[in-house]
Amino acid sequence: MNGKNYIAGSWVEAVGGARFESRNPARFDQVLGAVALSNREDAEQAVAAAKTAFPYWRGLSRVKRGEYLDRFVEAIKAQTDEITRLVASEAGKAYNEAKADVVEGIHMAQYMFGHARLSSGQVVPSEIAEKDAYMFRKPKGVVAVISPWNFPFAIPIWLITPALLEGNTVVFKPSGNTPLVGEKIVECFERAELPPGVLNLVHGTGEDAGWPMVTHPDVEVVLFTGSYDVGSRIKEACVKDYRKMYACEMGGKxxxxxxxxxxxxxxxxxxxxxxxxxxxxxxxxxxxxxxxxxxxxxxxxxxxxxxxxxxxxxxxxxxxxxxxxxxxxxxxxxxxxxxxxxxxxxxxxxxxxxxxxxxxxxxxxxxxxxxxxxxxxxxxxxxxxxxxxxxxxxxxxxxxxxxxxxxxxxxxxxxxxxxxxxxxxxxxxxxxxxxxxxxNLPTIGAEVHLPFGGLKKSGTGVPASWPLLDLVTHKVAWTVGYSHEIKMAQGLSADV
Incomplete structure (x- = not known):
């Protein structure tokens, strides 16, 4: 396989022309593909493409955005065995586990597609009879997704699909150990005819390609799964930027x-x-x-x-x-x-x-x-x-x-x-x-409709499922007055 970056709807080589090999850990003499080795400039181009695509994507109805996820699922189903074999070969997972990884990705995308026609807000009672109060969510903007190798298909979809459903655009960096699986995900979105720039792919190392995404001023949310050492650095960087939100899942004992x-x-x-x-x-x-x-x-x-x-x-x-x-x-x-x-x-x-x-x-x-x-x-x-x-x-x-x-x-x-x-x-x-x-069950086997996250060094508690919908959006209160007079809550006087 010839792995490339995917930026603004086009497959492109890394700016510097460098490449790295993806090998089969069960047969390390077998090269599965050569992949673009990106740097800061590639990451910046991807973020710029996502930022450019954001106004159009957020302007679509939530239902229309969900329909892209439905087509994405159909693209996966058309090549499930091929993707499963790639996951097994690149991540070293037994075939049954590799297939479960792919099925889990399908389930998460289906779950998010189902949310497209569900409520994305609330009608909230007001203490003033002549007022209506509402709560709804707005997308934040560009979301950086940095995913691990051990669930190279499912975890990116856990993170990408909630972000896209809510109207955000995404820059995605898969693990350097499983770049070809990450590329296959983007290929399936391309088959679903996702508009250019809505999802962008940057291959490479965490330091050279991932970190520029994390620290980029136009990235509003960082979604990360990986080690505590890296996740703690990401949290520190996000805390220093008043605009950024983050969700980090960072392992367990x-x-x-x-x-x-x-x-x-x-x-x-x-x-x-x-x-x-x-x-x-x-x-x-x-x-x-x-x-x-x-x-x-x-x-x-x-x-x-x-x-x-x-x-x-x-x-x-x-x-x-x-x-x-x-x-x-x-x-x-x-x-x-x-x-x-x-x-x-x-x-x-x-x-x-x-x-x-x-x-x-x-x-x-x-x-x-x-x-x-x-x-x-x-x-x-x-x-x-x-x-x-x-x-x-x-x-x-x-x-x-x-x-x-x-x-x-x-x-x-x-x-x-x-x-x-x-x-x-x-x-x-x-x-x-x-x-x-x-x-009376193993510690493995999480289902996509349940929250998945930990405490302490394990993370921030919301790296997947429906809680992530809140993280990639901000809640907005909208209150409408129908009286010809101004009537205030808490008995506040409106006299001038």
């Missing part, structure tokens, strides 16, 4: 809590899904399994036994459960934390690591690493996000202790509780700090 009365068969299967889907490279992956001490031995034995049976390999093989890590740097990071766990006193139950035999030699394949460790504040592996198949089993005695352990991290994204007692589930729901919670 998520936990499953397996209580004394848990159905262990159910809990073990859910733990495998939570820990090892996408090779542990999800912001909602559970890297901490809090297990009641009376069930620890039984749970640990079953969990390790099931983890040993996981099939690791080419994502396009339908038998594969776990594909590769995304890059060499990701492998080095996971390897570092595996070694650190041993240094910090972990009891290793399954010593995973780099797979280098046979077909695994061609990719960034890593097997599960599982260990047992009592909770400690000074254990880095129990507090820092690893983003790989690295899992700690942590015993607890009481619900109070489980809550304390769960909350004793700087993140607060996903939580799962396994118990047959609704009172216990309710207590943990109320006292644990999280944004996305589950009862």
């Amino acid at each position: 998520n936990a499953m809590i397996i209580c004394q009365d848990a159905d262990l068969d159910l809990a073990v299967r859910a733990a495998i899904l939570s820990a090892f889907k996408t090779t542990g490279q999800r912001c909602t992956s559970a890297s901490r399994l809090l297990v009641h001490e009376s069930r620890m031995e039984e749970f640990a034995a079953a969990f390790v036994a099931m983890a040993r049976r996981i099939v690791i390999g080419d994502p396009l093989d339908p038998q594969v459960f776990m594909g590769p890590l995304i890059s060499e740097s990701a492998m080095k990071k996971v390897d570092f934390y595996n070694l650190l766990a041993k240094q910090e006193g972990a009891q290793v139950l399954l010593d995973g690591g780099r797979l280098e035999e046979g077909a695994h030699r061609q990719g960034y394949f890593f097997s599960p690493f599982i260990y047992r460790m009592a909770h400690r504040k000074d254990a880095r592996v129990l507090h820092e996000e690893v983003f790989g198949p690295h899992v700690a089993l942590i015993p607890f005695r009481t619900l109070e202790e489980a809550v304390t352990i769960h909350n004793d991290v700087e993140y607060g994204l996903a939580c799962s509780v396994f118990t047959e007692d609704y009172r216990i589930a309710r207590r943990l729901r109320e006292e644990c700090e999280f944004g996305v919670g589950y009862w």
Whole structure:
């Protein structure tokens, strides 16, 4: 594939003519495509195109804007298998997961299309009988969307479609690890005949292409999903500009809590899904399994036994459960934390690591690493996000202790509780700090019509679904007086 930027309705090379390669992490000798490597000038051109297109786009009715999303969905459906294979090849996700990524993108676009004919405001009662009061939303302007590689199809659509529906225009920078999937999204919008400049695409690195978008004075909103380090910089930059709003989703150190009365068969299967889907490279992956001490031995034995049976390999093989890590740097990071766990006193139950035999030699394949460790504040592996198949089993005695352990991290994204007692589930729901919670389910599997966001280092709480409609707009109050006299609220005199 020949990846280009998309600016003002045209596919163009980067201003400097530079390019970079996108490779298959399961076969790193396979080049999937060469892609435009952009700089500040490219980003500025894209923002200028979006700003120029804004007056026309916001002037369309919300229903007409929604119809473009409907055509966008039809464009995706016409090539679902092709897109799925591209997601699997470029992101290293098992085929079933890659298809779910595409379907999730379809669902979000459909959900936003459905909102096109729903109310975008309210009639609000006034205390004055001769007044009518209204609330409605206005689009903010140019929205920058910076998305990650691990959900390269769904997450951009989470962010782009609410922005477009409400009348904003968008500049989109996909991850440098999955640029071709990002390009495919824009191709589908082009097939939907989206007007020029309404959606613009800039490929490249965060520093050279993304950061100029974040700091550009004509960008009103920044929507970001990625690491805390980058997200915190974006938040700081936006706070310094009185015009900018932002939503940042920045990872997690998520936990499953397996209580004394848990159905262990159910809990073990859910733990495998939570820990090892996408090779542990999800912001909602559970890297901490809090297990009641009376069930620890039984749970640990079953969990390790099931983890040993996981099939690791080419994502396009339908038998594969776990594909590769995304890059060499990701492998080095996971390897570092595996070694650190041993240094910090972990009891290793399954010593995973780099797979280098046979077909695994061609990719960034890593097997599960599982260990047992009592909770400690000074254990880095129990507090820092690893983003790989690295899992700690942590015993607890009481619900109070489980809550304390769960909350004793700087993140607060996903939580799962396994118990047959609704009172216990309710207590943990109320006292644990999280944004996305589950009862007797894995920590993965969010649906598009539900809010998705976290607390603390995990983010600002509104990176997707209907709450994002408020972030990319500003609410306007409009009050109409029908009397021939001025009548004021709160008993304020109108006498002059």
